Amino acid sequence: MDINSRNIEEIVRQVLEGMKTPTGGSAPKASGNIPSTAKVAMLTSLEKFEIKEYPMPAVGDDDILVKVEGCGVCGTDAHEFKRDPFGLIPVALGHEGTGEIVKMGKNVKKDSAGKPLAVGDKVVTCMIFKDNPDITMYDLNKQNVGGADVYGLLPDDDVHLNGWFSDYILVRGGSTVFNVSDLDLDSRILIEPCAVLIHAVERAKTTGILRFNSRVVVQGCGPIGLICIAVLRTMGIENIVAVDGEAKRLAFAREMGATATVNFKDFKGIEALAGGVQAAFGGYLADFAFQCTGSPVAHSNIYKFIRNGGGLCELGFFINGGDATINPHFDICSKEITTVGSWVYTLRDYATTFDFLKRAKGIGLPIEKLITHKYPLEQINEALATNLKMEGLKIAIVNR
Numbered sequence: 114m115d116i117n118s119r120n121i122e123e124i125v126r127q128v129l130e131g132m133k134t135p136t137g138g139s140a141p142k143a144s145g146n147i148p149s150t151a152k153v154a155m156l157t158s159l160e161k162f163e164i165k166e167y168p169m170p171a172v173g174d175d176d177i178l179v180k181v182e183g184c185g186v187c188g189t190d191a192h193e194f195k196r197d198p199f200g201l202i203p204v205a206l207g208h209e210g211t212g213e214i215v216k217m218g219k220n221v222k223k224d225s226a227g228k229p230l231a232v233g234d235k236v237v238t239c240m241i242f243k244d245n246p247d248i249t250m251y252d253l254n255k256q257n258v259g260g261a262d263v264y265g266l267l268p269d270d271d272v273h274l275n276g277w278f279s280d281y282i283l284v285r286g287g288s289t290v291f292n293v294s295d296l297d298l299d300s301r302i303l304i305e306p307c308a309v310l311i312h313a314v315e316r317a318k319t320t321g322i323l324r325f326n327s328r329v330v331v332q333g334c335g336p337i338g339l340i341c342i343a344v345l346r347t348m349g350i351e352n353i354v355a356v357d358g359e360a361k362r363l364a365f366a367r368e369m370g371a372t373a374t375v376n377f378k379d380f381k382g383i384e385a386l387a388g389g390v391q392a393a394f395g396g397y398l399a400d401f402a403f404q405c406t407g408s409p410v411a412h413s414n415i416y417k418f419i420r421n422g423g424g425l426c427e428l429g430f431f432i433n434g435g436d437a438t439i440n441p442h443f444d445i446c447s448k449e450i451t452t453v454g455s456w457v458y459t460l461r462d463y464a465t466t467f468d469f470l471k472r473a474k475g476i477g478l479p480i481e482k483l484i485t486h487k488y489p490l491e492q493i494n495e496a497l498a499t500n501l502k503m504e505g506l507k508i509a510i511v512n513r
């Protein structure tokens with residue numbers, strides 16, 4: 114999480130070199146009236162955000178000033194709010210944000226995918242490159258973005274506009290930024306969590322087991338499991354069984370494209386539950402399973418839902434949820450189950466996500482219903498409290 118100032122200088126130097134244009138310099142382009150101060154929700158102590166006002170920073174030749182429209186609340190924000198595990202306080206949180214470019218430096222011409230950028234465009238940020246050549250945009254064989262820096266989880270500095278829980282954010286040269294003007298606000302707020310699932314399905318595809326006619330079980334119907342179902346549907350997989358313990362979430366899983374649902378509370382013991390999953394597939398076990406809960410018991414159980422020679426993608430243990438017990442003979446070896454883990458995403462997955470969101474809407478999946486609560490910036494403490502109470506699905510801060 115540390116930003117090495119020497120690295121930043123090096124990155125800025127490289128970016129400057131890469132962006133030299135024959136037309137030479139001109140003043141930063143700006144739109145409308147930009148106020149002289151910006152509001153930032155600063156986490157100043159555990160469970161306490163304060164709305165602070167800072168002078169609007171200067172926009173350097175490689176920088177972009179964005180007027181924030183909204184930002185999703187992530188589990189990571191909730192952990193930071195409750196316990197500060199990264200030791201970042203005081204910190205401007207919020208990494209699932211989006212907004213409109215109001216001013217940009219003369220060297221900024223294109224986004225990270227090569228699309229032109231202009232004042233008025235809607236953007237999202239992904240990661241901030243450090244000098245790690247193994248994190249790249251388009252090479253699937255390179256590592257995921259774990260370990261890179263991200264706006265919303267940076268140490269505070271004298272700019273202060275480092276997180277999306279704010280009304281302005283300064284996106285500095287060397288960051289990744291994407292032009293997503295063709296997506297509505299709710300879709301843009303959902304890009305980051307959706308990218309997690311695009312990556313998981315890409316990982317699942319590497320097993321060679323996930324096919325059009327596969328029977329797929331998705332265990333856990335929180336936002337991650339629900340988006341997983343939607344991603345599978347948009348890629349043409351139609352035989353999906355959702356497993357959860359809450360009837361309301363299972364009903365939503367059907368809306369997102371699940372063909373059948375299994376409430377684990379209706380079954381006593383794993384043998385009975387596996388029988389329930391098998392019955393939901395019309396007498397077959399799953400060809401492939403996605404484990405989308407952080408529960409060790411759920412991880413232990415899921416092998417029983419999978420046929421011999423099937424596959425598993427574990428993506429629920431985003432943080433350490435403890436050890437899970439499996440029987441290597443029965444669960445993996447004798448059944449020849451191929452397992453992959455999935456964590457975060459690559460930059461390439463980010464770009465794929467924009468198309469996924471359009472496809473999901475195109476086939477009528479109610480993706481926007483994932484955002485169950487919207488709060489103004491001033492009520493950010495309430496928003497985080499709602500998240501900690503595990504109420505609703507996705508909670509978002511939306512600036513009016």
Ligand SMILES: [Zn+2]
Pocket residue numbers: 187188189208209305306
């Ligand atoms: Zn997140």
